[in-house]
Amino acid sequence: MSDQALLSVRGITKRYGAHIGCAEVSFDLYPGEAMGIVGESGSGKSTLLNCMAGHVAPDAGQVIFDTAVDGPRDTLQMSEPERRMLARTDWAFVHQHARDGLRMGVSAGGNVGERLMAVGARNYGEIRASAAGWLGRVEIDTDRIDDRPSTFSGGMQQRLQIARNLVTGPRLVFMDEPTGGLDVSVQARLLDLLRSLVRDMRLSAIIVTHDLAVVRLLADRLTVMKSGHVVESGLTDQVLDDPQHAYTQLLVSSILQV
Amino acid sequence: MFELKDVSKSFTLHNQGSTVIPVFDGAGFTVARGECVALTGASGAGKSTLMRMIYGNYRAQSGVVAVDGVDLVTAAPREIIRLRREVLGYVSQFLRVVPRVPTLEVVAEPLLALGVPASDARARAAALLQRLNIPEPLWSLSPTTFSGGEQQRVNIARGFAHGFPALLLDEPTASLDAVNRAVVLELIAEAKARGTAIIGIFHDEAARAQVCDREIDVTGFSPACAA
């Protein structure tokens, strides 16, 4: 078991004026771990995700990532080119709405190939073969490689977004409500796919969602947020089955059992 | 392999007037390698709760719940995750899986998580399903649509796919016919012979008598008794 955390989050705080986005959030994420962050709308889970992924600058705190080249570095102190390079190599970000994470006017193959070309791939045949391989992995028919994502169903678009993100072999994936807005049957397929990809690629993942079923299936660990603060964290099944905090108990008991 | 010392557990229901329900106080016992121990006690005495605490699913308030030297009360989540992946297996009464994942994959998954090559993992899964008399045409289907008995056997196959050194069994023979019940008891006996330490809940007294070396009555761990 690796003792070096892949991501160490320390005291992340973000205020919007008098309103607290998230306050004093700290945790370590180890290689191969999937962590869920749950909470209702406005609990600060998305703010936290955006602070960690470098989309929003927090007011205080550190986001220390174990980079492949230089070892642990605070990504908030990195220059913008360094952070953007990280974002298209070691990191990936899966948006809730596929159209935020895809280029709708570019073919499926081009969408998957973009990250490869962005890091210097210059052989068309290899890029295309790699794109086709990834479409297969996310269960999209390779015949659709030259079709635009606007002709895809919602579930296919989301799978394409995942392929586009994983093609450069990232080590950390941020996911923002990855199954939100999809039909239940499509969700199950996507969850299964994400689970096997996370396992096979030894990915670490941070999954923000309000869907407890999603975290139960995807996440090893769970952090519960309320009003910008972490109220409880631990093993996913422990937090869900034996919640200690009042808010978590309320959250868990509010779910309809099927 | 299992070592419990001075374990206490209570549930606090914050949303119901902060009612505190004490469950255990001063629970303790050990189970050695190759030993199979049955938890007994009347319904509601806390057999399943204790089992879940040993799996790290429920949190103990104090004491030591050690499996293979790892104390689940104080361990970091990732240590418990590693323990569950490599050392500690759990066959629950209910099958919880991602819908649409084929049965063969469900059973092979504990091996895949350990990094066993996919072909080896599937071969091992297939052998177990065969042994537990799950018809081969069902292997490619999701077990969510199976009957209760079939789901229970899939669950058992999954629990035995990797030869865990420590195993928790919650009613492994319930809702099984005589033939499959015999297979499960065989699997348990084989695991014991390999040196696996087992804690189980068996309502099936004959089965309990056949595989268990000792019985522990959890009624003795209740706070009322300790007081």
Place this chain on the structure above:
Amino acid sequence: MSEEYNFAYLNEQTKRMIRRAILKGLAVPGYQVPFASREMPMPYGWGTGGVQVSAAVMTEGDCFKVIDQGADDTTNAVSIRSFFERTAGVATTTHTGEATVIQTRHRIPEEPLKEGQILVYQVPIPEPLRFLEPRESETRKMHSLEEYGLMHVKLYEDISRHGHISTAYAYPVSVEGRYVMDPSPIPKFDNPKLGDCPAIQLFGAGREQRIYALPPYTQVVSLDFEDHPFEASKADHACALCGAEDSYLDEVIVDDAGGRIFVCSDTDFCARRQEAGHAGKDAA
């Protein structure tokens, strides 16, 4: 020359402002310098960017030439040439070799340019990344961080759709290994002439308010893939009038029956060859 106008139409302050942009462009080859483009007495799309750049670099001793898709005699070329005859009183010519300032729309002359010459391009859309990334804030960031993967996505799309890179004009180039630049809608046949060129090349986009430049002898490389290398293609014919086999050709429909001939797009080049006695199959 009309006395009512300042030399070359623009006032001196404006010309200085434009020259500063040009100098900055020359100092940072391929970088798009914003400038305060003026209203000109012609509509956008007719070369307002080129005209402002020409006006800013023009001196009284210059000899001015204008080509529109290679031709000296289109409405656009004729009116811009007469504009500077009236407002600057400079000499004009159609001969590439004689000109000191050449304003061009969509071509580079066939006759090799020399030191001391300035080629001024009219540019409709200066941003090579625009069709794939509509946000200006984002394209600027991509240029500053050299994030050019998207440029290859465009070429990838071409190959996947047509089997080859079908971009035939405005073919993107990398300048000195740094900025990716849109060479204006010249045919890709002309791309190899951009690099290592003895003349100064200036690009003016009036509507988009950008100026960029290539100083003499700049390294310019057309983007491509290892397995789909760049090719400077042209119609596989000889000029019907002068017989040239190495010049860029226009296809001209000559009758109602669909008859067509291919002729040099560079009218000056074609005329010189004919004067020198070369003749194509349809030469009169």
